[in-house]
Amino acid sequence: MKKIFAIFLLITSTSFAVKSAELKFVCYQDINECDTIAEIAKSWESSTGHTLNIETVGYEVVREQLENQLESGAAPDLARVTNLGGLNKFYLDLKPYVDSSYWETNYGATLPWYRKPSGDDGIYGWQTQLTVTGPYVNVTMFEDAGVDMPEEGATWDDWADALREVKSELGLTAGLALDRTAHRWAGPAFSYGAKFHENGVPILVDEGFRKFSEVFVGWHEEGLMPAEGWPAGAGTSYRNAAPLFLDGTVAMHMSGSWMLGNYDTNITDFEWKVVPIPCGPGGCGAMPGGSGIVAFNSTANPEAAASFINFMAQTENAEKFAASTSNITAHQGLQKSGIDYAGVSPNVAQGLAIFAANAGKAADTTPQAYWFQGYNKNFAIYGIVPDYITKAITGEMSLDEALAAIDADVAAKIAE
Amino acid sequence: MTENFLNLNYWYFITFIYLFIGFLLSRGVIGSVTRVMSIIGWPIELAQRLSGTKSLPYLFLFPNILIFGLFTFLPLFMNFGFSVTDGESINFSSRDFSGSDNLARIVLEKQIDTGIENMEDDKFKAAIADTFVFVLFQVPIMIVIALITAIVLNREIIGRAFWRAVYFYPVMLSPVVVAFLWTLILKRQGLLSQILMGWNWIDEPIQWLTDPSWTMFWSVLIYTWANLGFYMLILLAGLQSIPRDLYEAAEMDGTSDQRVFWRITLPLLMPILLVVTVLSLIKAFQAFEELFALQVGWISLVSYIFETAGLRGQKTTFGLGIAAMASLLVASLLILLSLLQFYLTRRQVKL
Numbered sequence: 001m002k003k004i005f006a007i008f009l010l011i012t013s014t015s016f017a018v019k020s021a022e023l024k025f026v027c028y029q030d031i032n033e034c035d036t037i038a039e040i041a042k043s044w045e046s047s048t049g050h051t052l053n054i055e056t057v058g059y060e061v062v063r064e065q066l067e068n069q070l071e072s073g074a075a076p077d078l079a080r081v082t083n084l085g086g087l088n089k090f091y092l093d094l095k096p097y098v099d100s101s102y103w104e105t106n107y108g109a110t111l112p113w114y115r116k117p118s119g120d121d122g123i124y125g126w127q128t129q130l131t132v133t134g135p136y137v138n139v140t141m142f143e144d145a146g147v148d149m150p151e152e153g154a155t156w157d158d159w160a161d162a163l164r165e166v167k168s169e170l171g172l173t174a175g176l177a178l179d180r181t182a183h184r185w186a187g188p189a190f191s192y193g194a195k196f197h198e199n200g201v202p203i204l205v206d207e208g209f210r211k212f213s214e215v216f217v218g219w220h221e222e223g224l225m226p227a228e229g230w231p232a233g234a235g236t237s238y239r240n241a242a243p244l245f246l247d248g249t250v251a252m253h254m255s256g257s258w259m260l261g262n263y264d265t266n267i268t269d270f271e272w273k274v275v276p277i278p279c280g281p282g283g284c285g286a287m288p289g290g291s292g293i294v295a296f297n298s299t300a301n302p303e304a305a306a307s308f309i310n311f312m313a314q315t316e317n318a319e320k321f322a323a324s325t326s327n328i329t330a331h332q333g334l335q336k337s338g339i340d341y342a343g344v345s346p347n348v349a350q351g352l353a354i355f356a357a358n359a360g361k362a363a364d365t366t367p368q369a370y371w372f373q374g375y376n377k378n379f380a381i382y383g384i385v386p387d388y389i390t391k392a393i394t395g396e397m398s399l400d401e402a403l404a405a406i407d408a409d410v411a412a413k414i415a416e
Numbered sequence: 417m418t419e420n421f422l423n424l425n426y427w428y429f430i431t432f433i434y435l436f437i438g439f440l441l442s443r444g445v446i447g448s449v450t451r452v453m454s455i456i457g458w459p460i461e462l463a464q465r466l467s468g469t470k471s472l473p474y475l476f477l478f479p480n481i482l483i484f485g486l487f488t489f490l491p492l493f494m495n496f497g498f499s500v501t502d503g504e505s506i507n508f509s510s511r512d513f514s515g516s517d518n519l520a521r522i523v524l525e526k527q528i529d530t531g532i533e534n535m536e537d538d539k540f541k542a543a544i545a546d547t548f549v550f551v552l553f554q555v556p557i558m559i560v561i562a563l564i565t566a567i568v569l570n571r572e573i574i575g576r577a578f579w580r581a582v583y584f585y586p587v588m589l590s591p592v593v594v595a596f597l598w599t600l601i602l603k604r605q606g607l608l609s610q611i612l613m614g615w616n617w618i619d620e621p622i623q624w625l626t627d628p629s630w631t632m633f634w635s636v637l638i639y640t641w642a643n644l645g646f647y648m649l650i651l652l653a654g655l656q657s658i659p660r661d662l663y664e665a666a667e668m669d670g671t672s673d674q675r676v677f678w679r680i681t682l683p684l685l686m687p688i689l690l691v692v693t694v695l696s697l698i699k700a701f702q703a704f705e706e707l708f709a710l711q712v713g714w715i716s717l718v719s720y721i722f723e724t725a726g727l728r729g730q731k732t733t734f735g736l737g738i739a740a741m742a743s744l745l746v747a748s749l750l751i752l753l754s755l756l757q758f759y760l761t762r763r764q765v766k767l
Contacts (some may be wrong), residue, residue, distance in 0.1 A: 067731060071505045086731070173620075228604055232626035235539075235715050235723055236730060247605070379730050394628060408533045412521075413732040415529040 020049040021304035024076040025293075026066065028059045031261035033080070033128065036324040037293075037312070044311045050304045070296060077299040078308065080128060082291045084113045085376030092295040093122040097306030098313075107313065110330045113374040114292065117200070125294035126313040127330035128321065132355040132362070133187045133256040133287045134277045135159075136263065140270040141251045145169035152276040156188055156215070159252070159278050164224060166251050174226035176219065177241035177250040180233045182385035183287055183378075184254050187277060188212055190285025190366040197371055202381070204410050205403045208282050213389060213399060220393045226250060231393050236383025256289070257355040261326045264348050274351035277358040283365025286358040289373050290330060328356050380413040498740035504731050518741040521734060529734070536724075540742055543720035550635060550716065551700040558640045558647065559693055565644070566651035567681070580652070584645035594642045595709030599625070602634060631713035639706055643699070647692045654688030655681070687761055694757035698750050717746055 027034035034056040041052045055076070062081060069075045070090045081087060091114060103111065103123050114124035142149050145166040150158040163175030178184045186196070192215070193208025205213075219225045226249055233239045245253035246266060253259075263272060277286045293312060295305035311317060315333060322329035322339050326348050329339060335356065341349050362369045372378055384406055392402035435455055441462065442454035454461060463475050499518055503511035520528050527534040569580055586594065601607045602624040609621035624630050658681065666676050682689075704718035715723070725739035726732060 064728060067726075068506060071507045071510075227623055228626065232623060232711075232713065234626075234711070234713050235719075236728070237711065237723075239711075377732075380732050383730050404533065405535050405538075408527065408530070409535040411530040411532060412527045412535065412734075415733060 020051070021301035022051045022053060023078055023299075023301060023304055023308060025052055025054045025078040025080075025308075026062065026076045027054050027056050027080045028062045028291075029056060030258045031265070031325065033321075033325050033327075036321055039324075040312065040317050040320055041308065044308060048304070048307060050301075050308070052308060070298070073298060075296045075298050077301060077305050078293060078295050080291050080293050081125075082289070083379050084125070084292055085374055086379050087294070088114060088116050088120075088124070088376060090296050090298070091122075091124040092297045092299060092302055092305060093124060094295065094306045094309060095123045097303060098123060098310045103313065106315070106331050106333050109332060109370075110290075110292075114294065117376065125292035126309045127290055127292045128312075129258070129290045129325070129327035130288060130330040130356075130359060131257045131290040132328065132359045133184055133254065133289075134355055134358045135275055136245060136253045136255060136259065136272055137275050138245070138248070138251045138270055139273055141166055141170060141172070141248075143271075149275065150278070153284075154278055155280050156191060156278045157280075160215075160219065160224060163251055164222075167224065172251060173249045174229075174244075175224045175250060176252045176254065177226055177229045177244045178254040179241050180230050180237070180239035180386045180390075182382045183289070184256070185212075185216075185385055185389075186287050186369065186372060187254070187285045187362075188216075188280070190362070190369055191278065191280030191282050193280070193282030194368075196368045197375070200371070202375065202377075202410060202414065203407075204381070204385075205407050210403060213392070213403060216389065217393050217399055230386055230390050233386060233390060236387045238383070256287075257328055257352070260348050260351045260355075264326070264345055273347060274354045276354055277361060279365075284358070284361040285366040285369060286362040287369050287373060288359050288362060290327075326352065328352055328359070377414045381410055384409050384413065495740050495743060498736050499744050500737075502734060502737055504726075504733055504736070506736065514737070518734065518737040521738050522741055522745075536738060539715070539720060539724075543715050543717050546632075546714045547701060547703075547717045549632060550639075550703065550714075551697060553632070554636045554639055554700050554703075555693065555696050557636065558644055558696060559689070561640065562644055562648040562651055562692070563685075563689070565648045566655055567677075569648070570652060570655045580649075583648055586642045587645040589642065591642065591705030592709045594638065595706050598634075598638050599710060625710055626713040628713060635707055635710070635712050635714070638710065639700070639703055642706060643696070647696055650692050651685070651688060654685050657688075658684045690757065690760050694753055694760075697753055701746065701750060717742075721746075 025037075027037065029035070034054055038052075038054050041054075044050075045052055059082075062079065063083070066075070066079055066081065067083075067087060070087065075090070100123060107127060110127040110130070111123060113127075115122060137149065139149075142162075147162050147165045147169065150162055160176070166172065167175040186194075189209055189212045190196070192212035193206075194212060195203070195206055195208065197203060216225075220227075220231065226244060228249075229239065229241050229244065241250070241253055242255065242259060242262070244250050245255075246263075248270070260274075277284050293309055295302065295309060299305050312321070313331075315331060318329055318331040319334055319339055321327070322331075322334070323341050323344075326341060326344055329335060341352060344352075375381075388397065388402040388405045388409070391397045391405075392399045397405065438455035438458040441458045442451055445451045445454045464472060467475055497508060498506075498511075500513060500515060501508070501511035502514040502517065505511060517528060521534070522536055522540050524537060525534055526532070527536070565583055569576060569583070573579070589597075599606070602609075604621045604623060606621075606624075608624060609618070612618045613621065622630065624634050662680055662684075663676065666680060671679075702718055703716055704722065707716050708719055708722070721739045721743050722728065723730075724732075724735045724742065726735045
């Protein structure tokens with residue numbers, strides 16, 4: 001009897017031998033990013049013997065639940081995140097595991113977004129894509145209305161005039177829609193001269209910000225912007241204006257390059273294209289951004305996690321990822337040499353080129369955009385601006401009160 | 417450690433150890449079936465042997481108390497903790513004690529950290545005011561409709577069971593499903609606007625859920641629709657508990673129906689009506705899921721707490737503490753309401 005038990009014990013206990021690492025990767029996708037990563041990671045898995053378990057979740061899970069998981073110690077090993085600065089105290093520093101010079105050369109512009117504000121020079125994540133904000137336009141509507149689209153370098157006022165004509169010719173509900181977040185608002189605000197910060201300290205309401213707020217509220221009052229865009233949200237809630245563009249409510253949607261794949265697949269009944277970012281007295285403002293894959297310092301397999309991120313950041317894999325997901329790459333070498341987006345529709349290829357150009361214009365004329373993207377409390381500001389601007393639009397507050405409230409609320413929310 | 421739990425071999429090992437202990441402990445048991453039961457159920461038998469018959473019931477209650485304590489009392493204490501501490505993390509080790517600072521942040525006009533105007537108190541007061549209006553309309557309307565429905569469904573009508581099911585059905589729907597259904601009707605391209613435009617009552621679609629003049633109306637209506645059946649059922653039970661002979665006596669005296677209602681039905685229904693009123697008041701103050709899923713144009717109290725706590729993904733430095741303090745303030749209000757209920761029903765019993 002005892003012998004049998006002893007043998008049984010032996011058999012079951014040997015199965016506890018340590019295997020190669022199993023990494024849990026929480027990923028969200030706009031269209032097919034996680035599936036593409038799974039494909040590319042196969043060769044990494046076979047060469048290192050580690051396993052990558054990709055958990056594809058909705059964006060809200062990453063946005064809302066990940067931070068709580070990190071604080072309570074139930075975090076995954078890796079995640080694809082967009083709140084790059086906000087989570088920086090949880091990141092694993094990859095510097096000991098990767099070739100710093102390669103990373104600095106090819107990702108130097110986006111590495112600061114992950115770092116802590118003061119004197120941090122670690123390498124924390126691979127920027128999967130560079131997203132840029134910019135408008136999409138319904139070409140069919142402009143053609144039907146017989147209105148010429150403004151050229152490159154036109155201002156927001158020029159576009160507003162054109163949209164007014166299109167709206168009245170075709171009897172549309174509205175002309176322009178913006179997603180309900182200060183992330184989209186920032187681009188036009190920069191064009192009107194908003195600086196958003198002074199030496200790293202956020203100051204929101206300056207001359208340019210005020211000017212654009214007046215213009216923006218005016219657009220709503222005259223009906224150029226729809227009531228189910230910004231005014232339909234309560235408080236800081238986010239509203240995506242893509243459904244309004246898709247069903248023909250508006251002729252122009254201020255969104256960003258992440259929607260390219262989505263629009264390419266889903267728009268079948270009208271012609272659309274991406275137009276260069278409109279300009280203004282302050283420059284041609286667009287917000288850069290994008291998500292990155294990071295490893296967390298609570299991981300049990302730092303080497304494996306770092307090895308995976310490093311693998312994805314290599315030139316050929318970055319190129320494969322960008323081409324398969326129709327995204328702009330953050331790899332600076334590839335940005336110069338160009339990516340062959342083979343098999344991508346002409347709309348998407350043209351869109352990618354224009355968005356990349358938007359990023360360049362923003363870097364030259366409105367560098368505060370890059371600061372804002374890297375600011376680690378920008379997520380709070382994204383919600384505060386729509387909250388009070390909506391109240392100004394619906395008449396609950398006067399615009400002056402709303403602007404004062406924005407300043408007060410931002411100050412309270414970022415106070416230490 | 418966590419990886420072990422997912423490893424099936426670990427569970428084989430644990431099961432083996434468990435059965436081995438059972439085997440050792442059941443040495444004295446005669447009979448093969450009894451022996452097997454002893455091997456499997458040795459923790460229960462051990463507990464019986466150790467605790468004796470008197471304290472055995474408490475032992476059975478223990479798991480429930482544990483779970484109840486874990487999921488009800490622990491969050492309560494954590495909430496107290498959050499309300500008197502500062503910091504972004506939910507982990508107490510990274511939070512600093514701050515006393516009544518959060519109360520100051522939510523109530524005072526001047527923001528204590530920046531010295532300029534405080535926006536939080538305006539938001540909190542707006543949430544209280546809007547929720548108050550919501551409750552003020554929703555509860556009486558729902559109680560009246562529930563009472564009338566209960567009275568009608570208490571009579572001998574054809575298909576009574578079917579109608580009872582119809583009125584109770586929305587209660588069983590998840591709040592998100594309720595919101596989704598009504599969004600289909602109330603959105604811009606939804607059923608209601610299309611029908612009204614077809615009848616030429618309106619020229620262009622109305623944003624029923626976000627238009628400031630309509631949003632409260634539809635919030636009340638949808639919330640009432642979703643919760644009516646539950647209270648109707650309670651009132652129905654109350655109606656059926658009124659003795660039949662009272663009605664027969666009234667009929668023999670030739671009392672009018674109206675007098676029967678006001679003099680017999682209502683007074684005898686009063687205790688249950690009070691319970692239903694206070695229950696629905698408390699529930700209405702906590703209204704959140706339907707309203708959140710509908711994306712209505714006003715912010716309710718729980719919605720305010722939800723958002724301020726950073727549960728929507730936008731964490732702020734003091735948000736969690738402020739939200740915790742707000743929830744404590746709301747809780748004290750609801751406790752007052754419950755005490756009122758106790759007081760009122762006790763008086764009724766004495767009567």
